[in-house]
Amino acid sequence: MLNGQVTLASILSGDKRSIARAISAIEDDDPNITGLLKQIFPTTGNALVIGITGAPGSGKSTLVDALAAHYRTANETVGIIAVDPSSPFTGGAILGDRIRMQAMSTDPGVFIRSMAARGHLGGLARATTDAVAVLDAARYDKIIVETVGVGQDEIDIVKTADVTVVVLVPGMGDDIQAIKAGIMEIGDVFVINKSDREGVLRTEKELEAMLSIAQRPDGWTPPIVKTIAIRSSGIDELAGAIGGYAEFLKAGGPDANGRRTAVAEHRIMELLRDQLLRRALEKGLTQSEFKSMARMVAERRQDPYSAVEEILARLGIL
Amino acid sequence: MLNGQVTLASILSGDKRSIARAISAIEDDDPNITGLLKQIFPTTGNALVIGITGAPGSGKSTLVDALAAHYRTANETVGIIAVDPSSPFTGGAILGDRIRMQAMSTDPGVFIRSMAARGHLGGLARATTDAVAVLDAARYDKIIVETVGVGQDEIDIVKTADVTVVVLVPGMGDDIQAIKAGIMEIGDVFVINKSDREGVLRTEKELEAMLSIAQRPDGWTPPIVKTIAIRSSGIDELAGAIGGYAEFLKAGGPDANGRRTAVAEHRIMELLRDQLLRRALEKGLTQSEFKSMARMVAERRQDPYSAVEEILARLGIL
Numbered sequence: 001m002l003n004g005q006v007t008l009a010s011i012l013s014g015d016k017r018s019i020a021r022a023i024s025a026i027e028d029d030d031p032n033i034t035g036l037l038k039q040i041f042p043t044t045g046n047a048l049v050i051g052i053t054g055a056p057g058s059g060k061s062t063l064v065d066a067l068a069a070h071y072r073t074a075n076e077t078v079g080i081i082a083v084d085p086s087s088p089f090t091g092g093a094i095l096g097d098r099i100r101m102q103a104m105s106t107d108p109g110v111f112i113r114s115m116a117a118r119g120h121l122g123g124l125a126r127a128t129t130d131a132v133a134v135l136d137a138a139r140y141d142k143i144i145v146e147t148v149g150v151g152q153d154e155i156d157i158v159k160t161a162d163v164t165v166v167v168l169v170p171g172m173g174d175d176i177q178a179i180k181a182g183i184m185e186i187g188d189v190f191v192i193n194k195s196d197r198e199g200v201l202r203t204e205k206e207l208e209a210m211l212s213i214a215q216r217p218d219g220w221t222p223p224i225v226k227t228i229a230i231r232s233s234g235i236d237e238l239a240g241a242i243g244g245y246a247e248f249l250k251a252g253g254p255d256a257n258g259r260r261t262a263v264a265e266h267r268i269m270e271l272l273r274d275q276l277l278r279r280a281l282e283k284g285l286t287q288s289e290f291k292s293m294a295r296m297v298a299e300r301r302q303d304p305y306s307a308v309e310e311i312l313a314r315l316g317i318l
Numbered sequence: 319m320l321n322g323q324v325t326l327a328s329i330l331s332g333d334k335r336s337i338a339r340a341i342s343a344i345e346d347d348d349p350n351i352t353g354l355l356k357q358i359f360p361t362t363g364n365a366l367v368i369g370i371t372g373a374p375g376s377g378k379s380t381l382v383d384a385l386a387a388h389y390r391t392a393n394e395t396v397g398i399i400a401v402d403p404s405s406p407f408t409g410g411a412i413l414g415d416r417i418r419m420q421a422m423s424t425d426p427g428v429f430i431r432s433m434a435a436r437g438h439l440g441g442l443a444r445a446t447t448d449a450v451a452v453l454d455a456a457r458y459d460k461i462i463v464e465t466v467g468v469g470q471d472e473i474d475i476v477k478t479a480d481v482t483v484v485v486l487v488p489g490m491g492d493d494i495q496a497i498k499a500g501i502m503e504i505g506d507v508f509v510i511n512k513s514d515r516e517g518v519l520r521t522e523k524e525l526e527a528m529l530s531i532a533q534r535p536d537g538w539t540p541p542i543v544k545t546i547a548i549r550s551s552g553i554d555e556l557a558g559a560i561g562g563y564a565e566f567l568k569a570g571g572p573d574a575n576g577r578r579t580a581v582a583e584h585r586i587m588e589l590l591r592d593q594l595l596r597r598a599l600e601k602g603l604t605q606s607e608f609k610s611m612a613r614m615v616a617e618r619r620q621d622p623y624s625a626v627e628e629i630l631a632r633l634g635i636l
Contacts, residue, residue, distance in 0.1 A: 037623055038623050041618065041622070042618055042621070045618055055373060260616040261609075261612050261613050261616040263616070264612040264615035264616040264622065265609070265612040268611060268622050268625050268626060271622055272595065272598060272629055273591060273594070275626055275630060276598055277590065277594060280590060280594055290583070291579075293586060294582040294583040294586060295582070297585065298581070298582040300360055303355070304586050305355055307586050308589040312597070316634070
C-alpha cells in the first residue's frame, strides 16, 4: 500500500509532502499509486497547464522562474515540473536544478519538481502527465511543464499542455531550421529570449516568415514575444500572450480544436504501452531468462524478432 | 507479402532500391518485413556503427558529411541514417535534409536516409536499429547514425552504436551543463566543432574537467577532437579517434564492456513494447472504440487508468 499519509484528501488540501510522495510513487512506477490517480482524475481540469520548451541554452529555466514570479505577484499558485532527459547512469536531475528547486520551494505558493526518465520501462510522458494531474488536483492555478524540446519524447510531453510556448534565442539563424518543423508546429506562443542580443530582428523576421507559411487548423496566429528573462523584461507580455491563447481556447467551446481528445488518446496509448510491458515482463519471463535471451541476441545466436515472438507466445497473445 | 523484389539476396548484393524499400517497410511498420529481418540478422555485425549526436546548431550534419567523405577517400562504403524527431503533422524530414540526401546519393558508395518518428506506435529506436541491420547486411563498412541528441529517444538510439560521438561547439559555456549528464556519459569520442570560434579553449577545459570526474567502467578516456567540419579540418583526427575506440573495443574481446548485451536487452524491450501495443490495438478494441474511449477521458467521464484496465481485461492479460 502507498504511504498512508498520501490520500485523496491530503492531495486536495494541497499538502506539499503528500504531493511530493505521490509524485515519487509515480516516478518509481509504484503500482499502488493507480488507485489514488483514479480518485484524483475527476477533480482535475481546473489548472492552466503551460508547456515551455526550447533548445539547451535558450534560458528556459530562467524564463519559467520569471513567469512563475509574475503569477505569484498576482497571487496565483504555481506548480512547476522540470522534465530532465537526465543521465541513464545517475538517473537524476543535475545539480543546478536541485539548487533552483530548493530556492523556489521556500515559497508556499510554488511547488517545483524535476522529473527524469528512469530505467527500462521509460514512461516519462506518462509520469509527467500523472504528476500534472496531482498538481491540478492540489489546486495549483498554473502548472508549468518545462522540457528541453528537441527529442520526440519532449515534444510529446509538451503537446499535452493547454498552451505550448516555444523559446528561441537571437542569432540561431540556420538553427530555426535545425529546431525542425516538429517543435515549430506545436508552439501556440513563441518567445525570443535574450532579446538584447544581436540578431533579434533577423530571428523575429525568420520566425514570422515561418509562421506565415504554416496555417494552423484552428485559425490561431501564434504571437511572438521578446523577453530578457534574466531581467524579467517582457514577462507581462508573455503572461498576456499565454492568457490570450487560453481565452481563445475557451471561446471555442469544450475541446474546440480536438486537442483534449488527442491528448487523451495519447495518454491512454502511453499507459497501455507501460502496462503491457510491465505485465509481459512479470508473466512472460524471469529476469534471468530475459538476460540470457539478450546474450543470445548479442552473440547473434538468436534474432530479436524470434525472441520477442517467444515471449508473446508465453503470454498467449501471439 | 513484401514487394517481391526485396529479398535476402537483393539486400546482401547491396541493391540500393531494395535497401530503400526495406527501410520504407520498416518505417511503415509493415508486418511483412519481419521475415526478411530475421533472415538478415545472422549476416550482420560486420559494419562499424558510429552514432553522432549533438545539439541543434552544432554542425552535426556537416561533420557527418565530411566524415563520410573521409571514409570514401579510403574506399570504404558508408551508410547514413539521419534520425529526425520530425513533425507530428507532416511526418517527414525537412527540406534541407532532402536536398542533402539527393546530393550525396549520387555516390554509389554512399546510402543516406532520413528517418522520422511517425504515428502513435512510435518505435523510432526500433526502426533505426532495423535500418542499421539492413545497411549492415548490405555490407556498408561504416554506418553513421546521426541524431539531435537532447531527447531520451535520441540518447537511446545513439547508445546502440559501437562508437558514440558527441558534438559540441565553443562558447556553449553553461550549456555543457545544459546538455546534461545523459549525453555526456554516452560519448566515446568528443568533438568540438566550429573550433575557429571564440571560446574553444574554455569549452575544451570544461569538457576535460567533466571527463576527468566521470570514471568510465571500461577504463577508456574519451579523446577530444577539434574540428571545423565546413572546411574538413580535423576530420582525419576524428576518424582516428573513432578507429581508436573501435580497436579498444576489439582488444577487450567479444562484448568486453557488456555493451552488446545491453544493446540487445534494449532492442528486445523496444520490439516487445511495439509488438504488445500492436496486438493490443488489433485484438483489444476497434479504432472507433478507442476514439470513443479517448473522448470519455477527455470529458473526464472515465479515468485513463480504468480505460487501460478495460483493454487489458479484453486481452485476457489483466
